[in-house]
Amino acid sequence: MVAGQTGGVDAVPGGTAVSVVLETRGLVKRFGGIVATNDVSLQVAKGARHALIGPNGAGKTTLINLLTGVLEPTEGSVALDGEDITHLAAHRRVRRGLVRTFQINQLWGGLTPLESLALTVSVHAGTSGAWWRPIGGDARVAAECERLLATFRLLEVMDQPVASLAYGKRRLLEIATALACAPRVLLLDEPVAGVPEGERQEIFETLGGLPADVSVLLIEHDMDLVFNFATRVTVLVNGGVFAEGDVQAIASDPRVKAVYLGEREHA
Amino acid sequence: MSAVAASLRAGARWRWWELALLVVLVLSWFVLPSQSLLLNEIAILALFAVSLDLVLGYAGVVSLGHAAFFGFGAYAAALFAKDAMPDPLVGLAFAIAVSAALGGATSVLILRGTDLTRLMVTLGVASILYELANKLDWLTGGADGLQGVVMGPLLGRFEFDIAGRTACAYSLAVLIVAVLIARRVVHSPFGVSLKALRDNRLRATSVGLSVNARLAAVYTIAGAFGGAAGALLAQTTGFASLDVFDFHRSADVLLMLVIGGTGYLYGGIFGAIAFKLLQDLISAWTPQYWHFWLGLFLVVLVLVGRDRLIRPDRWWRGRPAASTPSLGAPP
Amino acid sequence: MLTLLFDGIAYGMLLFVLAVGLAVTLGLMNFVNLAHGAFAMAGGYITVLLMNRAGVPFLACLPIAFLGTALLGALLEPTLYRPMYAKPHLDQVLFSIGLVFMAVTAVDYVVGSMQQNIQLPDWLQGRFPIEFVGIGKYRLFIVVVCGLLTLVLQWVLSRTRFGSRLRAAVDDPRVAGGLGLDVNRIFLLTFAVGSGLAGLGGALGAEVLGLDPTFPLKFMIYFLIVVSVGGTSTITGPLLAALLLGIADVAGKYYVPKLGAFIVYSVMIVILMLRPQGLFARAGAR
Numbered sequence: 064m065v066a067g068q069t070g071g072v073d074a075v076p077g078g079t080a081v082s083v084v085l086e087t088r089g090l091v092k093r094f095g096g097i098v099a100t101n102d103v104s105l106q107v108a109k110g111a112r113h114a115l116i117g118p119n120g121a122g123k124t125t126l127i128n129l130l131t132g133v134l135e136p137t138e139g140s141v142a143l144d145g146e147d148i149t150h151l152a153a154h155r156r157v158r159r160g161l162v163r164t165f166q167i168n169q170l171w172g173g174l175t176p177l178e179s180l181a182l183t184v185s186v187h188a189g190t191s192g193a194w195w196r197p198i199g200g201d202a203r204v205a206a207e208c209e210r211l212l213a214t215f216r217l218l219e220v221m222d223q224p225v226a227s228l229a230y231g232k233r234r235l236l237e238i239a240t241a242l243a244c245a246p247r248v249l250l251l252d253e254p255v256a257g258v259p260e261g262e263r264q265e266i267f268e269t270l271g272g273l274p275a276d277v278s279v280l281l282i283e284h285d286m287d288l289v290f291n292f293a294t295r296v297t298v299l300v301n302g303g304v305f306a307e308g309d310v311q312a313i314a315s316d317p318r319v320k321a322v323y324l325g326e327r328e329h330a
Numbered sequence: 331m332s333a334v335a336a337s338l339r340a341g342a343r344w345r346w347w348e349l350a351l352l353v354v355l356v357l358s359w360f361v362l363p364s365q366s367l368l369l370n371e372i373a374i375l376a377l378f379a380v381s382l383d384l385v386l387g388y389a390g391v392v393s394l395g396h397a398a399f400f401g402f403g404a405y406a407a408a409l410f411a412k413d414a415m416p417d418p419l420v421g422l423a424f425a426i427a428v429s430a431a432l433g434g435a436t437s438v439l440i441l442r443g444t445d446l447t448r449l450m451v452t453l454g455v456a457s458i459l460y461e462l463a464n465k466l467d468w469l470t471g472g473a474d475g476l477q478g479v480v481m482g483p484l485l486g487r488f489e490f491d492i493a494g495r496t497a498c499a500y501s502l503a504v505l506i507v508a509v510l511i512a513r514r515v516v517h518s519p520f521g522v523s524l525k526a527l528r529d530n531r532l533r534a535t536s537v538g539l540s541v542n543a544r545l546a547a548v549y550t551i552a553g554a555f556g557g558a559a560g561a562l563l564a565q566t567t568g569f570a571s572l573d574v575f576d577f578h579r580s581a582d583v584l585l586m587l588v589i590g591g592t593g594y595l596y597g598g599i600f601g602a603i604a605f606k607l608l609q610d611l612i613s614a615w616t617p618q619y620w621h622f623w624l625g626l627f628l629v630v631l632v633l634v635g636r637d638r639l640i641r642p643d644r645w646w647r648g649r650p651a652a653s654t655p656s657l658g659a660p661p
Numbered sequence: 662m663l664t665l666l667f668d669g670i671a672y673g674m675l676l677f678v679l680a681v682g683l684a685v686t687l688g689l690m691n692f693v694n695l696a697h698g699a700f701a702m703a704g705g706y707i708t709v710l711l712m713n714r715a716g717v718p719f720l721a722c723l724p725i726a727f728l729g730t731a732l733l734g735a736l737l738e739p740t741l742y743r744p745m746y747a748k749p750h751l752d753q754v755l756f757s758i759g760l761v762f763m764a765v766t767a768v769d770y771v772v773g774s775m776q777q778n779i780q781l782p783d784w785l786q787g788r789f790p791i792e793f794v795g796i797g798k799y800r801l802f803i804v805v806v807c808g809l810l811t812l813v814l815q816w817v818l819s820r821t822r823f824g825s826r827l828r829a830a831v832d833d834p835r836v837a838g839g840l841g842l843d844v845n846r847i848f849l850l851t852f853a854v855g856s857g858l859a860g861l862g863g864a865l866g867a868e869v870l871g872l873d874p875t876f877p878l879k880f881m882i883y884f885l886i887v888v889s890v891g892g893t894s895t896i897t898g899p900l901l902a903a904l905l906l907g908i909a910d911v912a913g914k915y916y917v918p919k920l921g922a923f924i925v926y927s928v929m930i931v932i933l934m935l936r937p938q939g940l941f942a943r944a945g946a947r
Contacts, residue, residue: 131536133532152540153535153536154535154536154538154539154540154541155538157535157536157537157538158538162536163536165532165536169530169532169533169536170530170533171525171526171529171530171533172529172530173525173529174522174525174526174529177334177337177338178338178341178522179526181338181519181522182519182522182523182526182537183537185519185522185523186523186537186538186539187538190519191519191520191523191539192519192520193518193519193520194514194515194518194519194520194521195514195515195518196518196519197339197341197342197514197517197518198338198341198342198517198518198519198521198522199335199338199339199340199341199342199517200339202335204338205332205334205335205338206335208334208338209332209334209335212334218333218334221334221337222337240533240537243537244537244538386751392750392751392754394754438934439930439933439934442934442937443933443934443937443938444937444938445693445750446687446693446750446885446888446889447889447933447937449693449750449754449885450882450885450886450889450929450933451930451933451934453882453885454882454926454927454929454930454933455926455930457882457922457926458923458926458927458930461920461922461923461926462920462923465919465920465923466919577878577881581758581762584754584755584758585755588751588755618766618769618770619766619769619770621762621765621766622762622763622766622767622770624759624762625758625759625760625761625762625763625764625766626759626763627759628755628756628758628759628762629741629756629759629760629763631755631759632745632748632752632753632755632756632759633741633744633745633756636752
């Protein structure tokens, strides 16, 4: 697991301020009469392992959609590396390094893992517009694909259509695709959702192996993963920030327990 | 070379049936000299259908007005031959250029909206061009069309003969070149990105692909190919009439493509061959009411299920036919 | 000028009656029925044949045209159309194009391709010469009949139980079905009535629009314009769109005959680009 990983907000020698790589200010999203996101001001530090938790319906995925540009906020702003990206098109945000994975796999069922990764790598190598060369002609793309396929244990299945892969493999591909985008900030939406117990370990390990300079915001329900992976936690309830702090503080916060467990309290 | 690199290259390799098809196309000119006019028509329709495949099979746009490009190219080539110079290749290049421009200009119209909106808009563009061709009769000859378009010799040497041998060779050559180009595009990163757009648009956006830019590009290319087909028609038959913009042209090419199969590039060719043979067969028996039987065929085809048709690419695929869209929740 | 306006209104109301069935079919079954014009043509030909061959008076032909085409729709809906609702739009388009081709050529074969003329009864011919406006009697008749039909439709939709069931089913068929509404019966009735109205429109329009076997193809785009610009979630949307279309077409052809229908098509494209859901659609409508 990833115990003792540096890069979190607290482990900074010399006491210098950690730079904020992704930030929202007063983010609000209303759908008709429903307030899905309620004045959320969130900061993700550079190199962070930051978890976003909350009961179902708290608005976690909506927040991710606002961050990535799938949804337009009603009020508030989003900034990446200090630059305001509130009205930037979704695909442009990806080009700037803000990449997400989806809770429900969004893959190209008709392509193979190799083709999917090759395309994604080409996009970020700037060659995805090339219409004259075959996609297999670029050695750098092939090398990068090989590296990703190996890291994510997809080499054996690289030529099978994605639609025929086991669910755990597809989840790995979902994360591999995000990494193929060379992200600076990675938003992981419930990476182990629906993955059978036996296949979760693979995913935990690959997440643990993520480069330290990639900042990660993780939405999760699996508390094992949260406590082992994250150093900072934000709790979202009814669309608003309920509590925030480092992982030990949140783990022992009785209010957080109450919000998750209702009135019953565990000893 | 690593297994990964090898596998990536394998995608662009020539399948045996692709080569066979090209050989058949080339041989047909030699082997069937008396059918030159028919072959010419088939080549032109095949090119037209391949251009629609780019729009329908690759960009996923249901267009009821693809004849817009066909007609535009036809009139452009005819006018060029009449008023500028009668050289066929230069005229073809001109028609391709202006049709591509039309494709680029109208591509903004297909980016937004629902299926119905796109249907309407494509139909609208073709109808507008029909009206313009009809009313601007000082330019287009109006309802009579542009007649007596005399072409110069091809490559300076080969005159267009009555039997249509030169015309047939010309059209087949253009078709083959177009398919070769299209093939390269389809196997390129751009081509794969089109497949990705069609397969799961959300995922495509989420890896940083600009949907609009790519759709516009493919629509422009489709416009170029469609215009080329129309130009060939005008040049090889010697006239251009309102019929090139007519709705039945858009409907016929749609059917051709559906018969042959969308999304694998060669469906247009197979479909054009099947369509033309079917048409000749039925028209010999009932010349005036061929569209009735065509309509019946369409109705039955759709009721029975489109996937039961010719799909040569599915016959020889090692892996199962993959046409599922985005994947959903865990099993 | 006012005459033009009046003519445009008459044309628009006629287009509305012709196209309203298509709007409801699209909104209800999410089915792109390009063959809608064939029902209109059927109504027109029923009227023409009854009047010219059997000497049936014009006014009597109108309800017969309505009922006849409604019956035709009621026959075709469960047999041919229903299996198509779940199919992708491309299949629906191919299917309805196939039907149009069949209808057009069949009529050509049976009746011939010449334009059909009907002799309007005397009291409908001529005009009322009122000040600056020459109001054609027949056009006035069309406006009155179509106006009444619109009011009846609006009343049925908002005041009757069938109307509320229909609106529920248009909003969300699965939920409606889950609530116990017999969605199939609603579809059948709606399709039949929509086709009947098209037939009635075809009968009324035979004199004004011209009737020949290519009618469904010629007017297909006009019906589609009414539906796509007007949206499918209200009755008033298509009504306004049809009126706009009627006036624009009549005015355009009068003032700029060189361009013909070019103006109408261009305006349609502009509108659809600015408001892809239709000019009058509710937000969130199909």
